[in-house]
Amino acid sequence: MKAATIALVVRYEGDEPSLVETFSDDREIALLEAAVSKGENPINAIYEHREKAKEEEEEFGNYVEELLSQPFLRPDVQEHGIQWLRSKIRIDQYHKTELEAAKTIADFAFRMYREDREMMDFSLAGPSTVIRVKVFVVNEITVLGSESQAA
Numbered sequence: 491m492k493a494a495t496i497a498l499v500v501r502y503e504g505d506e507p508s509l510v511e512t513f514s515d516d517r518e519i520a521l522l523e524a525a526v527s528k529g530e531n532p533i534n535a536i537y538e539h540r541e542k543a544k545e546e547e548e549e550f551g552n553y554v555e556e557l558l559s560q561p562f563l564r565p566d567v568q569e570h571g572i573q574w575l576r577s578k579i580r581i582d583q584y585h586k587t588e589l590e591a592a593k594t595i596a597d598f599a600f601r602m603y604r605e606d607r608e609m610m611d612f613s614l615a616g617p618s619t620v621i622r623v624k625v626f627v628v629n630e631i632t633v634l635g636s637e638s639q640a641a
Contacts, residue, residue, distance in 0.1 A: 495622040496596055497522055498603065499532060501629065507607070509600045510628070511536075514592035519624070526626055533628075551578070599623040 497513040499522070511533055513519050518536050525532040557563065558571045595614065603609050603625055614621045 492619045493622065494619065495519055495624060496592055496599060497624045497626060498596055498600055499626050499628060500600070500603070501627065507600075507604060507627070509596070512592060512596035514588065514596075522626060526628070532626065595621055595623075 494514065495516065497519045498509060499511040499513070500507045501510050502508070513522055513536065518539065521535050521539055522532045525535040554571050554574055558568060558575075563571075599612075599614060599621075602612070603623075609623075610625045610627075612623050614623060
């Protein structure tokens with residue numbers, strides 16, 4: 491049976507919770523937990539991590555593209571570059587599908603949380619998968635320089 495975790499970041503606007511962000515990547519959830527335990531802004535910590543990873547990936551992608559544009563490239567190097575590009579496309583498609591599935595599950599889990607706000611760490615089970623849902627309530631969220639506060 492497969493197991494996965496989804497983290498919901500929630501803030502309150504008055505008495506009503508609102509879903510700020512959803513995370514399904516284990517590394518991002520670990521960053522979220524660490525930031526919350528240190529009293530840091532969990533959203534910015536993850537966005538900074540994503541930005542750094544994106545920059546590194548783009549840098550490597552540019553390197554591969556530049557390499558493939560060389561006129562006298564050895565066939566084995568060219569084949570490795572093409573395989574990398576194909577893998578990247580498949581991985582990007584997988585991530586897109588995974589994000590869509592996580593959003594659907596998160597929406598359902600958030601509805602459950604709104605009905606019973608004591609549910610901070612619970613599981614959703616399907617025929618072949620168990621999804622652990624962790625809810626993180628944050629009073630103040632600053633996202634990329636803009637501040638919002640819950641009452």
